[in-house]
Amino acid sequence: MLSGPFDYDAPHKLAMRAVTLLLQTRLFDSIRQELGGTYSITANLQTQKFPRPQYSLRIEWTCEPARAEALVQRVWQEIAFVRDIRLSAQQMAAVRDSIQRDVERESQDNRYVLNAITRSYEEDGGKSVGDVEHFPEQLTALTSAAVSQAAQAYLKVETSVTVIQNPERR
Numbered sequence: 001m002l003s004g005p006f007d008y009d010a011p012h013k014l015a016m017r018a019v020t021l022l023l024q025t026r027l028f029d030s031i032r033q034e035l036g037g038t039y040s041i042t043a044n045l046q047t048q049k050f051p052r053p054q055y056s057l058r059i060e061w062t063c064e065p066a067r068a069e070a071l072v073q074r075v076w077q078e079i080a081f082v083r084d085i086r087l088s089a090q091q092m093a094a095v096r097d098s099i100q101r102d103v104e105r106e107s108q109d110n111r112y113v114l115n116a117i118t119r120s121y122e123e124d125g126g127k128s129v130g131d132v133e134h135f136p137e138q139l140t141a142l143t144s145a146a147v148s149q150a151a152q153a154y155l156k157v158e159t160s161v162t163v164i165q166n167p168e169r170r
Contacts, residue, residue, distance in 0.1 A: 001058045002079075004159040008053035010131060014142055015150035016055060018095050019082060020045040022147070023059075023155075026078045031061065037071045038063045049123045055154060065166050072162060083155040087144040095147070096139055103135065 006012065024043040031037045041061035048054060063071055087095065106112035116132040 001056060001163075002155060002160045003056040004054060004154070004156075006047055006053045006055040006154070008047060008049045010134075010138055011141075011146060012150060013047055014099075014138055015146045016045055016047065016057075016154060017099060018142060018147045019151045019155065020057060021095060021098055022085065022151075023057075023079065023082045026082055027059065027075065030074060030078055031071060035071070035074065037061070037067055037074075057154070068164050068166075072164070076157070079155050083151045085151065086148055089144075092142075092144045092147070096142060099139060099142075103139075 006016075020043050027041045027043060031041045032039070038061040041059070044058045044060070046056050046058075059075060061071070103112050106115075113132055117126075117129055120126050120129040120131070
């Protein structure tokens with residue numbers, strides 16, 4: 001888990017969403033597909049404004065206990081890769097498309113809009129409730145530089161905690 005202070009605003013949240021998407025893709029491709037280390041690996045981002053602006057990025061998976069250390073090392077390699085990546089225009093377009101598909105899927109049952117409204121009331125008494133309408137413009141404005149800056153700012157070893165839970169031996 002990586003966590004720490006966060007510049008809590010729409011552009012930073014969107015850039016970290018893109019970073020998380022990139023990380024999730026890299027982890028799935030390497031840990032699941034290439035190494036066969038797990039059936040499922042997830043990268044989940046949470047941000048909050050109160051009581052202080054912060055983020056947490058949890059990476060979770062299950063695996064054979066004997067492989068845990070090696071897989072943790074590979075996860076750190078993938079984090080470093082994402083932290084240092086510079087996306088081409090084509091890669092950035094693919095990231096935007098993926099985020100847009102996620103939002104469309106979440107919007108089918110109004111989950112995206114309801115979450116945005118709820119967050120607005122929790123954070124500022126509803127003053128920014130109309131910002132949900134500006135998401136398409138925010139997504140279009142998302143740049144490779146913003147994604148790279150977010151990855152470098154928030155994917156740091158010094159803000160991490162690694163926990164390995166092993167089954168009880170009987």
